[in-house]
Amino acid sequence: MEGYEISPVKAHVGGRNVVFNCEKEGVDAKIIRIAFLNDRSREDFLGEVEYIRYLFEHGGSVSDVVSSRKGKLLEEITHQNHTLFVCLFEKARGKMLVENNYRYREGVPITEYYYNCGKVLGKLHQVSKGYTPVHSRYSFFDKYNAEYIDKLIPDSLSLLKEKLVELLETLEGMDRNRESFGMVHFDYSDGNYMIDFDTGQITVFDFDNSCFCWYMYDLANLWTHGVGWIQFEPDVGKRKKFMEDYFEAVLSGYKSETGIENSMLDKLPLFIIATLMENIIDEFEIMRNKGEEPECDEELSYRIKCLEDDIPYMGFFHEIYSCEEPFEYEERIRLKE
Structure with a gap:
């Protein structure tokens, strides 16, 4: 990395890595990621970087991993008996949507963006269907199970625990064939890809949460992030119509790259609940950490x-929802009397 200007990237709440921007004139920019928490194993990291390399080599629009001088995708540094895992990535071309003030390409309909979101995800899933790992990442139920939920979430939220266990039991009964279940990003959203505003091309990064799960989970996650475009609209009918049109454009792009059965698409409400579960568990993990x-x-x-x-649907079409204070409940749930 000689001659590169290296600067830290501002961390977000609950971040699990230290990240640096690496820039050098005449050379593509790079990103260094240093994982310092002991919450992931060497096998987890190898599973992640091997999956990214596989996606890249098979046409997935992802930030590729850069091999070290020793030809490794993952380097380890031990300091004071503490192991740090270091990876280098090509920096994705373009900007994040938030860096462009949520404005899309000049003179181009926003529906192109929705379509491209689905198309890029569809390609990743299509490639994943042929993926057999050397170092395997964990599966959904390795993390999301009744025992973990019981340990993490306070006993005062007994109804929540009950509902989460019911959800997991429903998911456990679902088919896990190669067409519906495989490696997914698990956090596919506008915070984890860049957009080239000259061409509209999306490049995905941050596979930190990637795991074996239903492909439908990533699509449900994309649905939940679509609400941001219409969240201040007071008319519930208009919110419904927008979400139908938005998701239709996403699916049109998705289906241009891979197939998905209608029986899985019918499970969209169920997987939206699964994304809510992930959000809730993540919040409690951040507090614990x-x-x-x-x-x-x-x-x-x-x-x-x-x-x-x-x-259903994150309450977006329900009376609980307020367009003045989107996705906030007027009374805080108390964990202790």
Whole structure:
């Protein structure tokens, strides 16, 4: 990395890595990622970088991993008996949507973006269907299971625990054939890809949460991020119509690269609940990792309420939803009396 100007990338809440921008004139920029928490194993990291390399080599639009001088995708550094895992990536071309103030390409309809989101994801899933790992990542149920939920979530939220276990039992009964279940990104959203605003091309990064799961999970996650485009609209009918059109454009792009059965698409509401579960568990993990007493703010209270009361589609079409304070519940859920 001689001659590169190296600067830190600002961390986000709950971040598990230290990340650096590496720039040098006349050379494509790179990203260094240093994982410092002991929450992942060497096998996890090898599984991640091998999967990224496989996607890249088979035409997936992802930031490729750069091999070290020793020809490794993953390097380890031990400092004071603590192991750091280091990876280098090509920096994705373009900007994040937020860096462009959520404006899309000048003179191009936003539906192109929705279509491309689906198309790029469809290609990743199509490539994944032929993937057999050397170093395997974990599977969905390795992390999301009744034992872990019981340990992580306070006993005062007994109804939430019950609903989460019911959800897991439903998912456990679902088919896991090669066409419906395989390696997924698990956090496919506009925070984890760049857009080349000259061409509209999307390049995906941050496979930190990638695991074996249903492909439908990534599509449901894309649905949940689509609500941001219409979340301040007071008319529920208009919100519904927008989401139908948005997801139709996403699926059109997705199906241009890979197939998906209607029986899986019918499970969209179920997988939206699964994304809510992931959000809730992530919040409690962040509190635990910071050593904080668990507490629920308005956003977490909203998610919990949707799950406890069986409110579909993140409550987006329900009376619980407020366009003035999107996805917030007016009363914080109390964990202790």
